[in-house]
Amino acid sequence: MKFLTLLARNRLALGGGVVMALVVLLALVTPILPLADPDVTDTARRFLPPFSEGALLGTDHLGRDLLSRLLWGTRLSLAVGFAAAISAATIGAAIGIVAGYFGGWLDNVVMRGVDMLMAFPYILLALAIVAALGPGLMNALIAVAAVNVPFFARNIRGITVGLAHREFVDAARLSGLSDTRIILSEVLPNVVPVIVIAMSTTVGWMILETAGLSFLGLGSQPPQADLGSMLGEARAALISHPHTSIVPGAMILIVVMSINLLGDGVRDALDPRLKSGALSRPRAATLVERKGPVPASEGRGLLEVQDLRTEFHVGPRTYRAVGGVSLHVEQGECLGIIGESGSGKSVTALSVMGLVASPPGVITGGAVRVEGEDMIGTPYRRLRDLRGRKVAYIFQDPLATLHPLYRVGDQLVEAIRAHRPIGRAEGRAKAIELLEAVRIPNAAKRISDYPHELSGGMRQRIGIAMALANDPDVIIADEPTTALDVTVQAQILSLLDDLRRSRGLAIVFITHDFGVVAQLCDRVAVMYAGRIVEEGPTASILETPCHPYTARLMACVPELGEGRRRLEAIPGLPPAVDKLPPGCAFADRCAKARAECRQGEIALSRAGPRAVRCLYPETPVMEAAQ
Ligand SMILES: Nc1ncnc2c1ncn2[C@@H]1O[C@H](COP(=O)(O)OP(=O)(O)OP(=O)(O)O)[C@@H](O)[C@H]1O
Numbered sequence: 001m002k003f004l005t006l007l008a009r010n011r012l013a014l015g016g017g018v019v020m021a022l023v024v025l026l027a028l029v030t031p032i033l034p035l036a037d038p039d040v041t042d043t044a045r046r047f048l049p050p051f052s053e054g055a056l057l058g059t060d061h062l063g064r065d066l067l068s069r070l071l072w073g074t075r076l077s078l079a080v081g082f083a084a085a086i087s088a089a090t091i092g093a094a095i096g097i098v099a100g101y102f103g104g105w106l107d108n109v110v111m112r113g114v115d116m117l118m119a120f121p122y123i124l125l126a127l128a129i130v131a132a133l134g135p136g137l138m139n140a141l142i143a144v145a146a147v148n149v150p151f152f153a154r155n156i157r158g159i160t161v162g163l164a165h166r167e168f169v170d171a172a173r174l175s176g177l178s179d180t181r182i183i184l185s186e187v188l189p190n191v192v193p194v195i196v197i198a199m200s201t202t203v204g205w206m207i208l209e210t211a212g213l214s215f216l217g218l219g220s221q222p223p224q225a226d227l228g229s230m231l232g233e234a235r236a237a238l239i240s241h242p243h244t245s246i247v248p249g250a251m252i253l254i255v256v257m258s259i260n261l262l263g264d265g266v267r268d269a270l271d272p273r274l275k276s277g278a279l280s281r282p283r284a285a286t287l288v289e290r291k292g293p294v295p296a297s298e299g300r301g302l303l304e305v306q307d308l309r310t311e312f313h314v315g316p317r318t319y320r321a322v323g324g325v326s327l328h329v330e331q332g333e334c335l336g337i338i339g340e341s342g343s344g345k346s347v348t349a350l351s352v353m354g355l356v357a358s359p360p361g362v363i364t365g366g367a368v369r370v371e372g373e374d375m376i377g378t379p380y381r382r383l384r385d386l387r388g389r390k391v392a393y394i395f396q397d398p399l400a401t402l403h404p405l406y407r408v409g410d411q412l413v414e415a416i417r418a419h420r421p422i423g424r425a426e427g428r429a430k431a432i433e434l435l436e437a438v439r440i441p442n443a444a445k446r447i448s449d450y451p452h453e454l455s456g457g458m459r460q461r462i463g464i465a466m467a468l469a470n471d472p473d474v475i476i477a478d479e480p481t482t483a484l485d486v487t488v489q490a491q492i493l494s495l496l497d498d499l500r501r502s503r504g505l506a507i508v509f510i511t512h513d514f515g516v517v518a519q520l521c522d523r524v525a526v527m528y529a530g531r532i533v534e535e536g537p538t539a540s541i542l543e544t545p546c547h548p549y550t551a552r553l554m555a556c557v558p559e560l561g562e563g564r565r566r567l568e569a570i571p572g573l574p575p576a577v578d579k580l581p582p583g584c585a586f587a588d589r590c591a592k593a594r595a596e597c598r599q600g601e602i603a604l605s606r607a608g609p610r611a612v613r614c615l616y617p618e619t620p621v622m623e624a625a626q
């Protein structure tokens with residue numbers, strides 16, 4: 001169903017599909033239509049023009065009815081084209097899967113054979129096959145299918161090689177499945193979409209090839225008509241009676257065009273990335289559709305986020321990932337954002353510089369001010385200028401953000417040169433300086449390493465160096481130590497701490513670990529279901545958490561030397577952000593929740609530096625603020 005909706009959204013594909021459906025329908029009902037016999041000649045009625053009596057599209061050089069020949073010919077051409085495509089796809093895919101799955105000598109022998117077939121110009125090969133088998137439509141079908149087998153075999157072999165060593169295939173092997181079962185249950189379902197896509201884009205081509213062979217007199221034999229042979233027979237009268245060529249020519253054009261348009265649509269609709277709209281029209285910056293007025297600046301901090309709202313619009317659903325977040329961070333300060341997975345921490349951070357993918361992401365409200373300037377809706381050129389120079393990011397997985405084919409030094413120089421017109425030598429010197437700043441030993445040598453030659457901790461240091469490349473004022477670090485072991489994590493945290501002190505950086509540190517918050521952050525904001533539920537100085541919150549969620553989150557953290565303490569997991573799951581309940585989103589998991597908690601908007605109550613969004617807090621916020 002989703003496939004059809006996506007397909008229908010592509011207007012050209014829809015048009016192609018409708019035309020193709022009409023042509024196929026016509027071809028199917030041809031035997032029951034009141035048409036003249038397509039093969040009966042009547043030389044007295046030769047070359048009648050279109051719209052003549054009894055011959056809507058006219059007649060050919062033997063006086064045969066062109067409309068009747070066209071419909072019967074289309075029927076035959078479609079049947080042969082589809083049969084050739086299905087045969088080529090089946091045989092080619094089988095060869096590709098076997099070669100790709102088993103590898104080794106079998107792969108070598110089979111694929112070299114396929115390469116040999118591909119080395120011949122396709123039309124010569126088809127001609128040679130028809131010459132060997134003799135002319136006839138069946139032999140033309142075999143020739144066209146054979147010529148296209150290598151295309152499918154190579155494509156599918158490539159995909160299968162990638163799949164054969166994936167973990168889920170290894171897991172199937174470990175569970176004792178036979179090779180045939182693995183191919184059928186693990187590999188085949190993953191290559192079927194590729195086969196369908198390849199077929200949908202080549203059927204038109206195969207119809208053309210069959211028509212080509214018939215045009216040369218090697219396919220359908222007289223008096224039988226297919227589109228190619230009709231065109232071949234009309235060749236002699238091309239100038240004197242052009243309608244005899246135009247009729248089959250136009251049909252070939254219509255059939256091939258509509259199949260190709262439909263095929264492109266099928267390919268796009270089957271691409272899983274397109275289902276969430278990821279590739280449909282990627283934008284350079286997140287789409288902004290503010291529904292309310294822009295909040296006035298309160299002049300707080302280097303980075304000030306006010307009532308930020310970011311949603312994902314996926315089909316009829318709206319995911320409110322960020323539902324009105326306000327926070328700020330001062331120069332030299334570290335603000336922690338903590339919350340369970342899916343609470344909206346990353347989307348908040350990415351919204352700051354318009355990095356949330358659109359579609360499906362849309363910023364629907366609020367303001368993000370960097371030194372007072374609102375970033376939301378700012379022209380893209382300005383945003384690009386500020387990205388990396390004013391606000392930089394450190395991501396969770398440095399291996400995913402570093403380009404695997406370039407040396408780390410070159411990537412650093414590129415980051416610097418994106419904002420400053422400096423020479424390569426100067427860039428290199430600056431890159432070495434940056435590597436030294438993030439305490440990479442032997443920086444001058446390490447600069448020539450590729451990302452895969454570095455350990456996880458080293459790579460994260462490169463990620464930090466990259467963020468520092470243009471001396472930003474604010475660094476947003478999105479769980480930068482999650483993938484690292486505790487000793488390396490401690491080193492990276494102390495490095496970030498030193499950098500913010502020595503460079504006066506403002507850091508927004510996203511994490512789900514209260515231990516990390518305690519070590520690094522001056523203040524902390526606790527997020528739940530896209531909103532901030534508690535905020536305040538780290539020490540104060542650790543001492544007296546007000547929101548029951550904060551208290552439960554802290555109770556989940558094991559501590560060394562604490563003796564025997566029960567670790568309390570929070571029961572239940574956070575609500576889905578497309579179905580947020582009214583009132584407090586945590587109410588269903590909270591032991592203190594009462595009826596009022598499930599109604600209306602629950603405001604953030606502030607007292608001094610502390611704030612909490614709860615009607616029945618663990619400790620009243622006024623008390624906690626003292
Ligand atoms: N492309 C998307 N389409 C629909 N929903 C999305 C998309 N990206 C994120 N979301 C939703 O937005 C919400 C917030 O996600 P986000 O990545 O910000 O969470 P997070 O707190 O950073 O989690 P984590 O700690 O796992 O990174 C989640 O509920 C997620 O399902």
